[in-house]
Amino acid sequence: MRAGRRIDEADATGMLSLVDLLLAGTLIAVALLTLGVRDLFAAVVLFISNGLLLALAWARLGAPDVAMAEAAIGAGITGALVLAALRRLQTFGSRGDEMGSGGRQGEEGHDGPR
Amino acid sequence: MDLAEAGAARPGRAARIVLAVACGTVAAVVGWALASGGAGRGRLAADVRAALPRSGVEHPVTAVLLNFRAFDTMLELAVLLVVAIATGAVGGIAHSGARPEDLRPASPSPLMDSLVHDLVPFALLAGAYLLWVGAYAPGGAFQAGAVIAAAGVLAHFSPRFRPQVPDRWPTRAVLALGAGAFACAALVALAWTGVYLGYPPAQAGWWILAIEAAATLSVAAVLYVTFRAVMSADPSRRGTQ
């Protein structure tokens, strides 16, 4: 509640400040890139960044619970799950460039999500 | 043909353009509907604030989640349990916790060992704090459960501290604890006050804390166990690796 009130007092005139526009624009750009890049690993990393930017957006919108949950669950746990799945899909040999381009082999590729 | 790649050829350029136009139209219609609606918004915040003293907690989101809309949260915990079962994490479908592939150390790493050894206790403490503070400030069961699950995921990569989750009844009990505690609380409340999920207002705070504690354990267990199920590979495949 307190955090929400601080945010509300900070922009009494509304949300059209530069930070919000930049944040919204970056979210759209990262979403487009997630679906556009060729390499699946890059797409997954962009997806995790999307989640973290989204947590920032929730903080701007006065939703601290949702921001915490998004950062921990949406970016953290979902990121770990997707990276685990990517590793498992690529361990079975490259099935054409759709699954395996830029392939991360072995366990080292997994020390990323801390 | 590989089932995962069924229809693996990308849709042709014409099909993609049609799809893009269709999705753009859907988005435009949704945007127009949002722009022209919206009367009566904002009443719920006042209603929640008015009913907050009776709910047993001081934070409106926690009150809504655990008291006013407790039924939705109970079903959400049941969904988590269903996913834990469906990914084969329990029931021994394919990927129970203790198999040779999982017991093989990731790679002996003193760095990961010391990181886990130093970081996981703080993460557990942070989770416990988030659970407690959910009654007064932003926090609560789901955030705490996610932080503890993240600690488990971190510990997974250190061969010395990898959690062992054998597919026996303690694991299943912890997984079912959240939804089960919620359902028990609902039935006890039914017997006590005659209202399903109607906590007695005087002790509602303690009821909510107990349910949240069970939910935290359950959420953390489900998330970690599902992560483990997605990580582990199927031993019955032949050929590669």
Added chain:
Amino acid sequence: MNAALPFTACGVLLFGIGLYGALAARPLLRRLLAANIMGNGVFMVLVAGAYGPAAGAAAPDPVAHALVLTGIVVAVSATALGLHLVCRLHELSAPGGEPGA
């Protein structure tokens, strides 16, 4: 509603982008990511609609926050199940594995 307009518009756009990706992208993994992005768009529309100054109230609407919180947890569960299914599909149809099943 005007006060949170950038985020409402962003939410609608994310929904549209996710919808296109869920239908048109080819590796199954990317379609799962696109479905998640769709969900993020919906959450953004909900939370932007619940923003305090937008609705004329001092505090944001807690019911919408609770709905989004529930939605995030259910989304991660569905994503986990979907990922598991994608991996199993990939393994079962690998050469040398049992086809179909």
